[in-house]
Amino acid sequence: MLKNVYNWIDERLDITPIWRDVADHEVPEHVNPAHHFSAFVYCFGGLTFFITVIQILSGMFLTMYYVPDIINAYNSVEYLQTQVAFGQIVRGMHHWGASLVIVMMFLHTMRVFFTGSYKAPREMNWVVGMLIFFVMLGLGLTGYLLPWDNKAYFATKVTLEIANSVPWLGPIIKELLQGGTIVGAETLTRFFAIHVFFLPAVLLALLVGHFIMIRRQGISGPL
Amino acid sequence: MSSNHNDEHEESHNPPRRKEMSRRQFLTYTLGGATAYMAAGVVLPMLRFAVDPILQNKEEGAFVKVVEESKITNEPQEFHFELQQQDGWYNSTATLTAWIRKNDQGEIIALSPICKHLGCLVGWNSNKNFPDEYHCPCHGARYTPDGKNLAVAPKPLDQYETKVENGWIYLGEIVPNTVVS
Secondary structure (H helix, E strand, O other): OHHHHHHHHHHHHOOHHHHHHHHOOOOOHHHOOOOOHHHHHHHHHHHHHHHHHHHHHHHHHHOOOOOOOOOOHHHHHHHHHHOOOOHHHHHHHHHHHHHHHHHHHHHHHHHHHHOOOOOOOOHHHHHHHHHHHHHHHHHHHHHHHOOOOHHHHHHHHHHHHHHHOOOOOHHHHHHHHHOOOOOOHHHHHHHHHHHHHHHHHHHHHHHHHHHHHHHHHOOOOOO | OOHHHHHHOOOOOOOOOOOOOOHHHHHHHHHHHHHHHHHHHHHHHHHHHHHHHHHOOOOOOOOEEEEEHHHOOOOOEEEEEEEEEEEOOEEEEEEEEEEEEEOOOOOEEEEOOEOOOOOOEOEEOOOOOOOOOEEOOOOOOEEOOOOOEEEOOOOOOOEEEEEEEOOEEEEEEEEOOOOOO
16 A cells, blocks of 8 residues: 555655765765674664754744743743643653753764765865854853743843853844843843754754765774 | 465466455555654644543523612613633633613513623613613614514523522523513
C-alpha cells in the first residue's frame, strides 16, 4: 500500500534520486562506532542537530500557550507548566534541550578541532559553524527572558549591561536590543520576535550551508 | 543453504519453502521500530499538550442573579448581566444580554438575542414595520415574543435556563427554546 503510493509519486516526480542524494551515502570506517568505538565523537554534530529539531518542535508547541506580554507572560508559562497535560515535559524539553544543545555543540567543536577537520579545504565550514554557535547563544539569551520571572529579568539586565560596555556603539546596541530605555514590555516583544522568527531563520539558513558543505567536501579523513 | 542437497536431487522433490525474513529486512524493521519508538517519545507529549484544551472538563454554567421578578412585565425588557469566566490563565468578565418577559401563564421567559439565522443581535420592537416582534437588522429575521421564528431564521431564539429564588431571577446556560417548540 505505502509502496504503491510511493511508486505512484516516484513515477511522476522521480523522487528516488533526491532522497538518495540526501540520505544514501557511505559512512567511512573511521567515523563508524561499530568499527572503532572511539568514533562516537563523530556523533556530536548529528546529536546537536537532533536536539535542535527537538528545540524547534517543542518551541512551536510552547507558542500555543505562551504570550509575550509583561502582564501575561509569567502567568501563561505557569499555566502551561502546571495546568496543561505534559506541559512540564514539553517545557522541560525546551529548557533542558537549550543547555544540552550548547554542550553538544561544544563537544562537536572540540572534535572538529582535535581531529584538525577545520583545515583546508574545510575552513569555510568552520566559519559557518562558529556563526551557528553565536546564533545558538543568541537563541539562548533571548529565550531566557521570555518566562518574565525575576531570574529572566535580572539576567537580561546584566546581558544588556554587557552589550552596553562595547566601545562607542554600546549604548546604541543596548537601546536597540531593549527597545527603549528600560527593560520592559518592548524588550519582551523584541526578544520574542528575535527568538522565534529572526534567529531561527538565520539558523536554518546556516545549517543548510553547513550540511551542503559536508556533502560536497565529505567527512575529513582518519587521523 | 541447502543448495548442494538440492542440486543432487534436482527435480526429484521441492524442498519445503519457509518464509524466511532476510537479514536486511530484519535490521530494517528493528531500526525502523526503534526509531519510531523514540520519535513517538518526543512527539506524543507535544501532541497531548496541544490537544489539552478539548480534553479539559468543561465548567458547569453557574446561575447569575439578574433582576427582581417584580420588574418583569408582559413586554420583553433587555437586561445585561456579567459572567466571570476563567480563560486559561486569564480571568475575565463577559457581559451577556437577555430579553426577559412573563407570559400569560406567569412563566418567566428569558431569550438570548443571538439570531438563529447567522448570529446577529435581534432587538424587540426595533422595526416600525413589525410591531411587537423581535427583528434582526441583518437579514430581517423576525420572532414572536416567545421567540418563535416567523421569517428567515430556521429555528426559534435560544433561551436561558431560568431559576427564581427569593424574588430574584437567576439565569444560567443558553439552551434551545422549549416554550414554542
